[in-house]
């Protein structure tokens with residue numbers, strides 16, 4: 293008898309790989325808890341209308357990709373293609389909203405979309421995500437982005453892009469859709485068939501087209517950023533302002549709209565060059581109208597979802613391209629007289645920060661060559677010990693990845709920074 297194979301686009305996670313999954317999930321849980329997020333688990337299948345009303349009838353996910361079936365009583369059910377809509381259904385049903393207080397939730401689970409399988413694209417895939425429910429303010433958009441960045445960093449991914457856009461409130465989007473439809477209609481004959489079909493049904497998604505001709509036409513299309521009204525502009529400016537204060541790099545991308553209907557205001561996506569065609573490994577945004585679409589009252593919220601398979605692909609690539617260990621700190625001295633101080637300091641750091649990888653020079657090299665080495669090793673920090681530091685029992689901490697700023701501090705402050 294022939295053997296039975298797994299379904300196309302699904303994968304067994306075998307014992308040899310399960311460690312990687314568990315490590316990633318542990319980091320996701322730890323980071324989420326540190327930001328005050330609690331785990332929620334909802335059923336893998338829901339009534340179909342959770343997604344048709346939530347994600348949107350005209351989206352690719354609902355139109356073409358859902359695993360929908362009638363159960364034995366004839367009711368239409370769907371394997372969840374994403375988490376946010378069912379999570380919102382659960383929050384409404386279980387009354388998880390407290391007035392004026394955000395409900396902070398995270399999830400890890402498997403999701404199902406009937407897509408054409410390729411590298412980084414499966415029919416059953418896994419996501420880790422968070423939702424900050426019940427805050428209309430830009431501070432919560434930034435909290436969600438900062439959590440995502442913290443998670444990505446802890447995984448050891450430093451080489452990625454954060455793309456950011458605002459698709460404004462409903463009024464903004466309606467005005468913009470009219471302008472964009474006009475423009476696309478004028479250029480209709482040069483657009484791909486798929487984009488032509490989307491002009492009336494899902495106009496914004498035309499901006500997402502990967503077709504080269506379409507991309508050229510889209511480059512001259514009106515920008516949504518020129519259509520933001522006062523409220524939308526104010527919200528977006530505040531998000532950018534706080535991200536700037538936090539020293540976060542982002543790329544404003546007016547064509548970023550994302551594939552689900554429920555977004556409003558801030559949308560963002562994380563991209564990596566390690567992934568090839570499917571280069572987005574996570575994304576999210578604000579959704580102010582999803583609760584009312586699912587029968588609740590309006591509860592403004594914001595969240596993100598990361599694709600676990602794609603994160604693991606990036607980590608595998610980093611490992612293959614880097615035979616050097618990933619380190620956090622390289623301790624350097626300006627003179628070999630201070631090596632004893634450096635050794636003591638490295639012991640102190642390892643004792644107080646068990647998760648920090650800290651190495652200290654043992655070859656009596658010059659500061660210049662050590663700084664070069666730190667760059668090569670992609671170290672987050674360098675600690676410099678010279679005459680003043682040794683005399684005053686302080687250290688100079690240089691940030692190697694952000695602004696290259698350096699500060700002179702005592703050892704306790706160093707531990708505070710490293711464990712923040």
Ligand code: AMP
Pocket residue numbers: 374405407412413414415416417418419551572573574575576597598599600601602
């Ligand atoms: P989305 O829910 O479409 O915003 O997707 C969020 C993240 O989930 C993406 O950035 C991907 O990393 C991941 N993802 C979405 N669809 C798939 C898929 N079919 N296979 C693997 N990962 C996916």
